[in-house]
Amino acid sequence: MAAETSQTLDRGLRVLSVLAESHDGLTVTELAAALGVNRTVVYRLVATLEQHGLVRRDVRARLHVGLGVLHLASAVQPVLREQAAPVLRQLAETLGCTAHLTVADGDEALALAVVEPSWTDFHVSYRIGARHPLVQGAAGKAILLGRDGGAAAYVVTTGELQSGAHGLAAPVRGVEGLEASVGIVTLGGAIDDTVVSPRVLAATREIADRLR
Numbered sequence: 376m377a378a379e380t381s382q383t384l385d386r387g388l389r390v391l392s393v394l395a396e397s398h399d400g401l402t403v404t405e406l407a408a409a410l411g412v413n414r415t416v417v418y419r420l421v422a423t424l425e426q427h428g429l430v431r432r433d434v435r436a437r438l439h440v441g442l443g444v445l446h447l448a449s450a451v452q453p454v455l456r457e458q459a460a461p462v463l464r465q466l467a468e469t470l471g472c473t474a475h476l477t478v479a480d481g482d483e484a485l486a487l488a489v490v491e492p493s494w495t496d497f498h499v500s501y502r503i504g505a506r507h508p509l510v511q512g513a514a515g516k517a518i519l520l521g522r523d524g525g526a527a528a529y530v531v532t533t534g535e536l537q538s539g540a541h542g543l544a545a546p547v548r549g550v551e552g553l554e555a556s557v558g559i560v561t562l563g564g565a566i567d568d569t570v571v572s573p574r575v576l577a578a579t580r581e582i583a584d585r586l587r
Contacts, residue, residue, distance in 0.1 A: 393410065
């Protein structure tokens with residue numbers, strides 16, 4: 376027997392989902408059409424979500440996801456770091472490269488968890504919280520690969536974010552609502568795909584399993 380669900384809660388979550396996908400915001404009428412419900416229902420849903428800071432109106436009265444969502448999202452980040460850290464540690468120590476979990480934040484890639492190898496003389500220093508465009512670097516391009524459903528398993532880049540640095544990253548797949556990648560970055564010369572890619576892909580799968 377299917378579990379009982381709340382229609383109102385479901386609609387409220389759908390409001391947030393639809394607004395999150397709209398870069399220019401929506402009017403109440405447009406939102407009602409997208410949800411397939413009447414405007415009166417949408418007014419009630421929006422009013423409730425506004426009270427919690429989850430929806431906001433701009434000067435044109437168009438609706439957007441509110442800043443209250445950032446508070447909820449920030450609570451998830453420590454969980455992601457905790458689950459990814461041991462896997463990244465093993466990856467960094469095995470390959471002697473800096474390992475990272477990177478998530479999409481709008482059009483940018485955000486380094487959420489970073490582990491540097493303990494035994495190497497030289498390695499890339501990659502700061503937690505570092506940002507760069509999704510279209511640059513292996514981490515961002517791997518996220519786009521996962522977003523577009525590309526058939527390739529991983530992305531390799533050279534010198535796109537730091538001169539002499541080589542990166543390999545793979546998208547985290549199969550975790551609802553998460554756009555992320557796992558990868559490594561090194562200054563130790565060109566990456567040997569045959570050695571590095573299987574370990575990165577295994578780490579990516581393990582982190583995905585931990586987050587499901």
